[in-house]
Amino acid sequence: MKVCHFFSTSNPLAFRIKIAHQIKDIRSRLDKVSADGTRFGLATINVESRLVVQRREMTYPDVDASSVIGRESDRKEIIKLLMQPHPRGDGDGDKSLCVIPIVGIGGLGKTTLAKLVFNDKRVDQLFQLKMWVCVSNDFDIRQIIIKIINSASTSPFASASSVTSHQENINNIDIVQLVSLLRSKLSGQKFLLVLDDIWNDDRAKWTELKDLIKVGTAGSKMIVTTRSKSISSMMGTVPSYVLHGLSIENCLSLFVKSAFKEGEEEKFPNLVEIGKEIVKKCQGVPLAVKTLGSSLFSKFELTKWEFVRDSEIWNLEQKQDDILPALKLSFDEMPSYLRHCFAYFSLYPKDFFFRNYDIASLWVSLGLVQSRNGNGNLENIAREYIEELHSRSFLLDFVDNGYIFNFKVHDLVHDLALYVAKEECVLVQSHTRNIPEQARHFSIVENDSLARTLFLKSKRIRTILFPIDGVGLDSYSLLDTWISRYKYLRILDLSDSTMDTLPVSIAKLEHLCVLNLTSNYKIKRLPHSICKLQNLQVLILTGCMKFEKLPKGLRKLISLRELSITTKQSVLSQDELASFNHLQTLDFYYCDNLKILFNGSQRLNFLETLMVQSCGSLESLPLYSFPKLQTLYLGDCTMLNLSLNNENPIRILKMKHLYLEKFPGLLTLPRWIVGAANTLETLVIRKLTNLEMLPEYLTAMTHLKMLDIRHCPQLLTLPNDIQRLTALEDLRIHGCPELCRKCRPQFGEYWPMIAHIKRISIGEQNEFSDIEG
Known part of the structure; x- marks a missing residue:
C-alpha cells in the first residue's frame, strides 16, 4: 500500500512538484504581461483597494402622498415619536437631540415613509426648521455639513440663482468656517433633520457629526433611514422603528396601479388574477411590487404575465431603480468574507427554516470562514457572520435561543443569492434538466429529480446536499457513481436516504470534510474504509435508529471536530473517543442502550458543546471531564443523575x-x-x-x-x-x-x-x- 501511495497522485512530493510547475507557468505569463505593458508604454496608476460600490441615486424630500399605499399607520407612529418628549439622553447626558432610526431591507419604503413624515402638515407645526440630506455615499463630514447648510438655506421663496450662488460659496470655504456657518443656521432653532440612506458604521464619524449639530433647542429631532440594525442601534436614542412589508391587499393595489392605467384593470380580470399570484413572490416589498407591475404596463398578452409569474425575479429584466439593483447595493456593501458566504443560501429552497449550524457547517467546511488570530473557533466565527447578516436586514423570523439561532431568508434575498451564485450553485428540482459543467455545489429538493443524465457534464462538484426532510437518496449505484466522479467532494449530505451501508469506495474521497447521514433509517454499519478519511471534520449519524456500532479505528479520523450519533451500543470505545484531539461538538441522540458516557478518567480537553437527548439508560455524566465545555444540552434522560x-x-x-x-x-x-x-x-x-x-x-x-x-x-x-x-x-x-x-x-x-x-x-x-x- 505504501508503494502504491508513493507512485500515486496522492503522494505529497508529486503534488508539490505539480504545483511548482503551475506556479512557474503563471509567473511566466505575468512577466510577459508586464513586458508588454512596458513595450506599449502603458502607465501604472494606483487604485484604492477598497471596493467601489455603485450607489443609488440621491433622494429628495418631495413625494405625492396620494400615490403611496399602505403606510398611513407607519406615518402616524413616526409622527407620534416626533411629538413625544425625548425619553432619555443619547448616552452622554444630552437631551436636546432625539434620533429616530427607521430600519429595513432595501426597497421596503424607508425613504418614502420619511418623505411622508417630512411633508406632513403636523410636522410643520412641530418644527421651525426642516432639513433633508441624502447621505448615501461615503460618510464625508464636510459634504454632509454642506448639504445640511444648503437644506437649511433653501426656502420656497429663495430664487434659484441665489441658492446656486450660495452653494458655490460654501463649497470653497474651509471646515472651520463651515462649522461656524452650520452652528449659526441651527442655533436657537427647533429643527427636524432627516439623514436618508446611511451606510456608515464608524461610530467615531457619527459622534463627530452629532456633536456638531447638537446646537438646536430642546425638542429638536433627527430621522435616519438605514438597512443595518447595527447602524440604527449605534445612531438611535430611541428603539429602532423596524419597517415591515405591506399586506397582500395593499401589494395588489400597488401592483394594479403600476401595471394598468386607472380603471383599465376592470377590462382584464384574468390578468388581475395572475397579478395576485405575482405579488405573493414580492413578500410585501413595495419596490418589488412596482418593479414587476411596471414591467407589465400596457402588456396584455397572457403569456407575458404567466412568464413573470413563473420566473424568478433575477431572471427578469431589471432597470437601475428596480428591486434587484436596489438589493445588490446591500450585497456590494458587505465585507468580502460575507459576500463569499452569501451565495450559498441559494442551495436551500425558499422559505427554508435554518438553524445556524446548517449553513455554518457548510461555510466552515468549504474554507470560507477564517479565524482572525489563527486560533478562534470557526463555528463561533460563522455564528458572528449570521448575526451580521441579520443586522443587515437579510434574515427573517430570527429567533435567538442562545447557542442556536433559527431564521429564514427573505424570498427576495434568496433571489439575490441565486443571482450572485449564477451557475456555481444549482438547486436540483423536477424541472432541472442538467447540472452545468461549471457547477461546484448542488442540492436536491425533490425525490423525483434524480435522473442519472443530470450529472453527465459535471465533474468538479464540491458539495452535495439533501436539505429537505423526507427527501434523500435511494440509489446505491448513483452514490457509487458520485464517489468515483467527484473526487474533490468536500460535503456529502445524505440525510433521509435509504441505504443499509455505504460503498467501501467512500475512502476515495480524500478531501471529504462533512459526511451527514441524518435519519437514514436503514443504515446499520459503516465500512471500515471510512476511517481513512483523514480530512473528515464532521460525522453525523443522528436519527439512524438501526445503527448498531461505530467502526473500529475511528481514532484515525484525526481531523474530526464534530460527532453526532445514534447507536444501539451500550458502551462506547472510551479510548477512541478520548483520542479525538480536535473534537469540539459531541451529540448523543436516542442512544437507548447507552449506560456510561465516560468513566471519569478520560478527558476531552477541546470539547465545547455536548448534547445528550433521549438516552433513557444513561445513568451518569462526568461533567468535569470536559474542562472547556461551553454549551450543554440535556433532555429526556430519565435515569440520569x-x-x-x-x-x-x-x-x-x-x-x-x-x-x-x-x-x-x-x-x-x-x-x-x-x-x-x-x-x-x-x-x-x-x-x-x-x-x-x-x-x-x-x-x-x-x-x-x-x-x-x-x-x-x-x-x-x-x-x-x-x-x-x-x-x-x-x-x-x-x-x-x-x-x-x-x-x-x-x-x-x-x-x-x-x-x-x-x-x-x-x-x-x-x-x-x-x-x-
Whole structure:
C-alpha cells in the first residue's frame, strides 16, 4: 500500500512538484504581461483597494402622498415619536437631540415613509426648521455639513440663482468656517433633520457629526433611514422603528396601479388574477411590487404575465431603480468574507427554516470562514457572520435561543443569492434538466429529480446536499457513481436516504470534510474504509435508529471536530473517543442502550458543546471531564443523575449556555450550576413538570442574558433578588400559569421587578421554536 501511495497522485512530493510547475507557468505569463505593458508604454496608476460600490441615486424630500399605499399607520407612529418628549439622553447626558432610526431591507419604503413624515402638515407645526440630506455615499463630514447648510438655506421663496450662488460659496470655504456657518443656521432653532440612506458604521464619524449639530433647542429631532440594525442601534436614542412589508391587499393595489392605467384593470380580470399570484413572490416589498407591475404596463398578452409569474425575479429584466439593483447595493456593501458566504443560501429552497449550524457547517467546511488570530473557533466565527447578516436586514423570523439561532431568508434575498451564485450553485428540482459543467455545489429538493443524465457534464462538484426532510437518496449505484466522479467532494449530505451501508469506495474521497447521514433509517454499519478519511471534520449519524456500532479505528479520523450519533451500543470505545484531539461538538441522540458516557478518567480537553437527548439508560455524566465545555444540552434522560453526587466544593465551570428539558424528577435546579456563575449567559429550562422553585443562587449569575422557562406548571415564584441580574435582557416565561399571572405586564406583582428587562415574553402559548432537533 505504501508503494502504491508513493507512485500515486496522492503522494505529497508529486503534488508539490505539480504545483511548482503551475506556479512557474503563471509567473511566466505575468512577466510577459508586464513586458508588454512596458513595450506599449502603458502607465501604472494606483487604485484604492477598497471596493467601489455603485450607489443609488440621491433622494429628495418631495413625494405625492396620494400615490403611496399602505403606510398611513407607519406615518402616524413616526409622527407620534416626533411629538413625544425625548425619553432619555443619547448616552452622554444630552437631551436636546432625539434620533429616530427607521430600519429595513432595501426597497421596503424607508425613504418614502420619511418623505411622508417630512411633508406632513403636523410636522410643520412641530418644527421651525426642516432639513433633508441624502447621505448615501461615503460618510464625508464636510459634504454632509454642506448639504445640511444648503437644506437649511433653501426656502420656497429663495430664487434659484441665489441658492446656486450660495452653494458655490460654501463649497470653497474651509471646515472651520463651515462649522461656524452650520452652528449659526441651527442655533436657537427647533429643527427636524432627516439623514436618508446611511451606510456608515464608524461610530467615531457619527459622534463627530452629532456633536456638531447638537446646537438646536430642546425638542429638536433627527430621522435616519438605514438597512443595518447595527447602524440604527449605534445612531438611535430611541428603539429602532423596524419597517415591515405591506399586506397582500395593499401589494395588489400597488401592483394594479403600476401595471394598468386607472380603471383599465376592470377590462382584464384574468390578468388581475395572475397579478395576485405575482405579488405573493414580492413578500410585501413595495419596490418589488412596482418593479414587476411596471414591467407589465400596457402588456396584455397572457403569456407575458404567466412568464413573470413563473420566473424568478433575477431572471427578469431589471432597470437601475428596480428591486434587484436596489438589493445588490446591500450585497456590494458587505465585507468580502460575507459576500463569499452569501451565495450559498441559494442551495436551500425558499422559505427554508435554518438553524445556524446548517449553513455554518457548510461555510466552515468549504474554507470560507477564517479565524482572525489563527486560533478562534470557526463555528463561533460563522455564528458572528449570521448575526451580521441579520443586522443587515437579510434574515427573517430570527429567533435567538442562545447557542442556536433559527431564521429564514427573505424570498427576495434568496433571489439575490441565486443571482450572485449564477451557475456555481444549482438547486436540483423536477424541472432541472442538467447540472452545468461549471457547477461546484448542488442540492436536491425533490425525490423525483434524480435522473442519472443530470450529472453527465459535471465533474468538479464540491458539495452535495439533501436539505429537505423526507427527501434523500435511494440509489446505491448513483452514490457509487458520485464517489468515483467527484473526487474533490468536500460535503456529502445524505440525510433521509435509504441505504443499509455505504460503498467501501467512500475512502476515495480524500478531501471529504462533512459526511451527514441524518435519519437514514436503514443504515446499520459503516465500512471500515471510512476511517481513512483523514480530512473528515464532521460525522453525523443522528436519527439512524438501526445503527448498531461505530467502526473500529475511528481514532484515525484525526481531523474530526464534530460527532453526532445514534447507536444501539451500550458502551462506547472510551479510548477512541478520548483520542479525538480536535473534537469540539459531541451529540448523543436516542442512544437507548447507552449506560456510561465516560468513566471519569478520560478527558476531552477541546470539547465545547455536548448534547445528550433521549438516552433513557444513561445513568451518569462526568461533567468535569470536559474542562472547556461551553454549551450543554440535556433532555429526556430519565435515569440520569443530575446532582453529580453533590460534589463539594463545587468546581468552577466555563459554561455559557445550559439547556435542561424533560426531567420530571427535578424539584429544583442542581447545585453544580453555581460553578458557572461567572460565565453563564443562557439558561433554558423546559418541561420540568415538578420544578417548584428557582434557587436563590440564580441571582449570582452576573453574565446571564437570557432566561427561558417553559412548561413548568408547579413553578410559582421567581428569586427575590432577580433585579440583581443586571445583564438579563431576554426573559421568556410560558406554560407556567401561576408564574405567568404574577409576571403580567403592568398588573402582576413581579412586574416592577422585571419591567427593566429589554425583551419580555409572558404567556401560555409557546411562541418560540424548540431547540431540540
